[in-house]
Amino acid sequence: MTRRKIIGAALFVTLFGTAAIMPPLLFVAGGNMDLLGIPVAMVYVFTIWILMIVGAVVLARYLPHDEPTPPTRQDHPS
Amino acid sequence: MTLTADLVIATAVAYVGLLFLIAYVGDRHTRNRTGGFLRSPFVYTLSISVYCTSWTFYGAVGSAARTGLEFATIYLGPTLVFVGWWFILRRLVRISHDQRITSIADLVSSRFGKSSRLAVLITILAVIVISPYIALQLKAVTSSIEAIAGASEFGRGSLEGWDDTGLAFGVAACMAMFTILFGTRNVDAKEQHHGVVAAIAFEAVVKLAALVTVGVFVVYISGGADAIFANAAAAGIEVHSTYTAADRWISSTLLAAGAIICLPRQFQVTVVENSDENHLRTACWLFPTYMVAMSLFILPIALYGLTAMPTGSNPDMFTLTLPLAAGNDGLALFAFIGGFSSATSMIILESIALSIMVSNHIVVPIMLRMTAGDGIGDGLGVRRLILNARRFSIILILFLGFSYFYLTRGSDALAPIGLISFTGVVQFLPAVLAGLFWRDATAKAATVAIFVGFLVWLWSSFMPSFSSSSATVAAIMADGPFGIGWLRPQSLFGLEGLDPLAHAAFWSLFLNTTILIVGSLITNQSALEHVQAALFLNVFRKQAGEANPIRSTATADDLFLVARRVLGHQRAVNLFSEEAKQTRMPWTNLEPSTAFIRQLERELAGSIGAASAHVMLSKVVSGDTVSLEEVMQMADETQQAIEYSQELERTSAELRATAEKLEVANRELRRVDMQKDEFLSQVSHEVRTPMTAIRAFTEILMSHRNLATDARERFVGTIHKESLRLTSLLDEILDLSTLERGERVWENYAIDAEESLDQALGVCDALARQNNTTVKSGTRVGKAIILADPYRLSQVMINLVSNAIKYNEAPHPEVEIHSRIRGRNYVVEVQDNGLGIPEEEKPHIFDKFYRGRSGDATPYAGAGLGLPISREIILRMNGKLELVSGAEGACFRITLPLSDEQEVSQSG
Numbered sequence: 005m006t007r008r009k010i011i012g013a014a015l016f017v018t019l020f021g022t023a024a025i026m027p028p029l030l031f032v033a034g035g036n037m038d039l040l041g042i043p044v045a046m047v048y049v050f051t052i053w054i055l056m057i058v059g060a061v062v063l064a065r066y067l068p069h070d071e072p073t074p075p076t077r078q079d080h081p082s
Numbered sequence: 083m084t085l086t087a088d089l090v091i092a093t094a095v096a097y098v099g100l101l102f103l104i105a106y107v108g109d110r111h112t113r114n115r116t117g118g119f120l121r122s123p124f125v126y127t128l129s130i131s132v133y134c135t136s137w138t139f140y141g142a143v144g145s146a147a148r149t150g151l152e153f154a155t156i157y158l159g160p161t162l163v164f165v166g167w168w169f170i171l172r173r174l175v176r177i178s179h180d181q182r183i184t185s186i187a188d189l190v191s192s193r194f195g196k197s198s199r200l201a202v203l204i205t206i207l208a209v210i211v212i213s214p215y216i217a218l219q220l221k222a223v224t225s226s227i228e229a230i231a232g233a234s235e236f237g238r239g240s241l242e243g244w245d246d247t248g249l250a251f252g253v254a255a256c257m258a259m260f261t262i263l264f265g266t267r268n269v270d271a272k273e274q275h276h277g278v279v280a281a282i283a284f285e286a287v288v289k290l291a292a293l294v295t296v297g298v299f300v301v302y303i304s305g306g307a308d309a310i311f312a313n314a315a316a317a318g319i320e321v322h323s324t325y326t327a328a329d330r331w332i333s334s335t336l337l338a339a340g341a342i343i344c345l346p347r348q349f350q351v352t353v354v355e356n357s358d359e360n361h362l363r364t365a366c367w368l369f370p371t372y373m374v375a376m377s378l379f380i381l382p383i384a385l386y387g388l389t390a391m392p393t394g395s396n397p398d399m400f401t402l403t404l405p406l407a408a409g410n411d412g413l414a415l416f417a418f419i420g421g422f423s424s425a426t427s428m429i430i431l432e433s434i435a436l437s438i439m440v441s442n443h444i445v446v447p448i449m450l451r452m453t454a455g456d457g458i459g460d461g462l463g464v465r466r467l468i469l470n471a472r473r474f475s476i477i478l479i480l481f482l483g484f485s486y487f488y489l490t491r492g493s494d495a496l497a498p499i500g501l502i503s504f505t506g507v508v509q510f511l512p513a514v515l516a517g518l519f520w521r522d523a524t525a526k527a528a529t530v531a532i533f534v535g536f537l538v539w540l541w542s543s544f545m546p547s548f549s550s551s552s553a554t555v556a557a558i559m560a561d562g563p564f565g566i567g568w569l570r571p572q573s574l575f576g577l578e579g580l581d582p583l584a585h586a587a588f589w590s591l592f593l594n595t596t597i598l599i600v601g602s603l604i605t606n607q608s609a610l611e612h613v614q615a616a617l618f619l620n621v622f623r624k625q626a627g628e629a630n631p632i633r634s635t636a637t638a639d640d641l642f643l644v645a646r647r648v649l650g651h652q653r654a655v656n657l658f659s660e661e662a663k664q665t666r667m668p669w670t671n672l673e674p675s676t677a678f679i680r681q682l683e684r685e686l687a688g689s690i691g692a693a694s695a696h697v698m699l700s701k702v703v704s705g706d707t708v709s710l711e712e713v714m715q716m717a718d719e720t721q722q723a724i725e726y727s728q729e730l731e732r733t734s735a736e737l738r739a740t741a742e743k744l745e746v747a748n749r750e751l752r753r754v755d756m757q758k759d760e761f762l763s764q765v766s767h768e769v770r771t772p773m774t775a776i777r778a779f780t781e782i783l784m785s786h787r788n789l790a791t792d793a794r795e796r797f798v799g800t801i802h803k804e805s806l807r808l809t810s811l812l813d814e815i816l817d818l819s820t821l822e823r824g825e826r827v828w829e830n831y832a833i834d835a836e837e838s839l840d841q842a843l844g845v846c847d848a849l850a851r852q853n854n855t856t857v858k859s860g861t862r863v864g865k866a867i868i869l870a871d872p873y874r875l876s877q878v879m880i881n882l883v884s885n886a887i888k889y890n891e892a893p894h895p896e897v898e899i900h901s902r903i904r905g906r907n908y909v910v911e912v913q914d915n916g917l918g919i920p921e922e923e924k925p926h927i928f929d930k931f932y933r934g935r936s937g938d939a940t941p942y943a944g945a946g947l948g949l950p951i952s953r954e955i956i957l958r959m960n961g962k963l964e965l966v967s968g969a970e971g972a973c974f975r976i977t978l979p980l981s982d983e984q985e986v987s988q989s990g
Contacts, residue, residue, distance in 0.1 A: 014165075014166065014168045015166070018162060018166030021161075021165055025155075025158050025162075025335065026331070026332055026335065027328040027332065030331070040308060041306075041308020041309070041311055041312060042308060043311065045151060046151060049151060049154055049158075050374065053154075053370070054374065056161060056165050056370065057161070057370045057371055059165065060370065061367040063366075064367060067168055069360075
């Protein structure tokens, strides 16, 4: 993937994550249902949360490194 | 093990001692080596986890017990910011590295033209806004000690006689002392506190471990997570409708997302203490993971607490009281240490971050103002003053926190207090984002926007929290000030039906953002703002060099004095020796370059903030900034005018160029048209003469049938002659036009030009004899190889020689031919001894149909196309045919370039 597409993917993960944890998408997982005895709502929120983290792990590896790293703060002898 | 109040206090003190040890070792570690483990992304991430305070440790459980899943929004917001680290955090970190930013106030002030006013405003607001948050920690620590003391069979121990307030005051005082000892041992030139960060990272591990242990314990004793939910449902607790109102959910997510950027301590650990931009790559997933781990057991603990604990117990303390109730004192102590960790880490870092802001943006500028005369003041160094200012600020901050605690002691929940602080601190967010992404945001607009946002917060979020302790506030809440209904704090401008949190967040941020945008549109930036805005916006572009804020007329001595006062002797000496080494000049003669002053300003900014460093250096090099500002101002205003007029000029230049081209083309067309007309009329004229003759004679032949035979033959001969003439004329016209248009395929061969010349002379021999003309061959080259068409070349030569013979009126006509090599050219001259060509005819001699004055008189009147054709032919051979002036009679010269072969044979 090109550099721009990776950045685009990062934006997508962020924005989609935002949409997913907000109403109205949040209400999709409402109701009185349980999953293994745990309310679906809680399972939903934590699943989205973990998916975002997985996305961040993957993206952190591929987001471009090419910009010059600024000098660290120990760059002057003291 | 029996848990007593004395024991927990002793443990807390011992724990603080351990933190001290860690900080000390951490400082030693970074000082001796390059940092090593303490500079790893993991320690960085753990220090960011200072976000999880006792609000998380205790308050989140209480919040989950009251409103269910909503507690998660406080961690989902920051997760979004970290997952999207590429867009905001990365910029913030890069800018702060570049500009040596020391705090959130410094960041905003630096972006808006190093505005001191803005820095002061943000500092003061931050101190006020954070006080509820500090109070929250005090309250949590006090409640946790009380909870243990209350549960202990040994009574209150040494706490006998201390009430909540006293205890909280004691905690606040201890914390102040602790933080002063911790964070103000020295002024770190770069505002990085490795020891503190190490201690904070350690605390992050402790609190996570404690909360997870309690969570696992709760799940274990209740028989599994599903059992907890089943029991809660059986006990009549609604476990499913865990979503609160959408407005609350959205606002608290948004507030948390903003707070992770704007909270002074978060800015400190995430941005200022960042030693490597790439650490964000780890933190972007590790910190959210940390928060998931923290949040995982919150709801089970809350629900189990609600079912297992007697009604009326404080849900905020479930994390501590559940192990206590289960008789597991060891776990309870661990839980207490976890909560204590989360509170102390927050208080330490928050007050360090705030004290840096207070000293850099309020104390140092005041000092600078008071010592206006000699620039820097004398006596003690700035460093000592800064340290004292910070110590004082820490005390002030904790005192304010305690005051808030005291005034609102009637309310019991922790989380709402935290959200009050979040709403306040998020008022900086629009200015920060505008600084990062919008070039035209102005300092004036940002100042007013933040101030108005703060006022709305004060009215609709901060003040209502006093309603339980103040009757006046309660009255205002109910009826509005002086009975003005639309000013009621929780339904401003008649906006009813929104949750108070969403209401305050909406109005404050809405007005804040609107004022920022509209204000920026109608006000102008100062020169420095302009420069800083560009620097902030283009932080990822490789720049040729930023505009220099201060010109260098200051002497090295002055600058050194400033540097020593702020940075300390050793660092200043290092800085200046480095510069001296680089410029290869003795220190005493050091002329500070602009780059050096810029570096110095950044170094100073690292200690005292951008605005103060700018003011300080400006004083040393007084006058310069003013002129610079003026220049920049002018540049600023003229820039737009220039851009506009350049645009216009470019367009009109294009138009002009097009018009000129059109005109040239038009002129050319008209010229060609005229030439064509002229040519046509000339041709018609030329054709008409022989045609007239032919017509006349044929008419005679037709009407006089009895003409004598010899007359008839003479007439027919004339008709024939005229027809021939007509034909040759038409041939010539055709020839010329094809030559001129360059249509005919033309091939040049390497030939000997002398041969063509001899051939021409041979052809003209008869003509010469007929005219009694002597043709003399003058100096001749033996051989001249040129590139030409042999037939055409002879044609030209014949034309020239025959012209010379035909139009020679001398009594003893002579024609002389010369040829020679001149440079790389072969030159032939045909010279006659006639009258020559009159001066006025010379320019026209090569015109079409032009016949010299003599031309008409002689019997050989031609069409006047010979010379134009000849000239055209020679041109096609890359040569030149010209009339040589000055000689007696007429002299035509042909110049033709020699071919390479000739040159070889010449040189050989």
